[in-house]
Each structure stands twice: as structure tokens, then as C-alpha cells.
Amino acid sequence: MAGLPVRRAETMVPTLAGRIQTRLVLLAVVGSLVTAIVTPLLPSGVGYRDTFGVLLAVAVLGVGWELVYHLLMQFRWEKDWPLLFGLGTGVPEAALIWLLLDHHALPGLAGPPPLGAFLLHFSAVWLAVWLVANGPMRVPFLRWRFFGGRFG
Structure with a gap:
């Protein structure tokens, strides 16, 4: 395929x-x-x-x-972590x-929810995000890992 431009993968390790x-x-x-x-x-x-306030805090922090x-x-x-880390x-x-x-x-939140509620919500979100990042997301975004985890 001479003459066709070849775009090389930048990195397979996610960049900052x-x-x-x-x-x-x-x-x-x-x-x-x-x-x-x-x-x-x-x-x-x-x-x-409360829950979306916690989610926003997790995103910002x-x-x-x-x-x-x-x-x-x-x-x-x-320059990368093991998967389970x-x-x-x-x-x-x-x-x-x-x-x-x-x-x-945390502005906008009156105080802490019950610890069990916080742990359930945080754990569910964290596990879901981790699972999607390490599994299904790689199907629609085939080149995601080749561009250092960037979407563009």
C-alpha cells in the first residue's frame, strides 16, 4: 500500500x-x-x-x-500500574x-450520608467504572489505548 499515509500509534501506556x-x-x-x-x-x-454531589467530588478530586x-x-x-492496582x-x-x-x-453537601450508603454508592460506581474501562470500552473505542487513553 505504497503512498498511503501511515499513522503510528503514539503509546499504549495511558498518558496523564x-x-x-x-x-x-x-x-x-x-x-x-x-x-x-x-x-x-x-x-x-x-x-x-447527595449522591451526585459525591460523584462530582470524585471527578474533581x-x-x-x-x-x-x-x-x-x-x-x-x-510507567503504568498493574491492572488490579x-x-x-x-x-x-x-x-x-x-x-x-x-x-x-464539600460545598453543596450538608454532611456525610450514613457510612453504609456512602460505601455502597462509591463502591458500585468505582467497580462499574473500572470494569467498563478494562473491558467493554475497548470495543467501541478500538484505538483508545493506542492514543494514550485519549479520545481524540
Whole structure:
């Protein structure tokens, strides 16, 4: 096929920009869907304002987390985490969100929901986002991983 331009893959390791884009897109799409489904199952008194407020906090603070993860990955040979580590990163993120909720440090939220409700919602969203990122998302976005996790 002489004469046809060849576009080389940039990287198979997600870049910082790619990880941030992926996080925000998946939280907006998958996270919103899971939040809409889970919220009615939570105890009374926990409404959509609370759960979507937590989801927004996870998205905003997640950009900061990505900067921390990027710094830590510079010490790894592959510059990437093992697959299950991505799932485990939800633990410190959940702890930070809960701490901020408990100290009334998240604007727009009156205070923390019951711990069980928070853990159910956060865990459901985190697991769904992680599963979609590591499975079904690779079908419609075939070139996603070749562009460092960016969508464009």
C-alpha cells in the first residue's frame, strides 16, 4: 500500500491527559448511570443531590489524584500500574471523600450520608467504572489505548 499515509500509534501506556479524560468521561457516563440506579436503593434521607454531589467530588478530586498517580508511576519501569492496582486506588480516594464529607468540606453537601450508603454508592460506581474501562470500552473505542487513553 505504497503512498498511503501511515499513522503510528503514539503509546499504549495511558498518558496523564488520557487518564484524566478517561476518568472524567467514564464518571460522567457510567458513574451517572450507576448513581441514578443506586440512589433509590439507599436509605431514606440520601437523595440524588447527595449522591451526585459525591460523584462530582470524585471527578474533581480525581484530577488531583491522577497527578499524584502520575508522579508515583515515574518510579515504575513500565510507567503504568498493574491492572488490579487501578481497582485498589478506590480505597484512598473513598477515604479522602469520606473525610471531606465528615468535616463538611464539600460545598453543596450538608454532611456525610450514613457510612453504609456512602460505601455502597462509591463502591458500585468505582467497580462499574473500572470494569467498563478494562473491558467493554475497548470495543467501541478500538484505538483508545493506542492514543494514550485519549479520545481524540
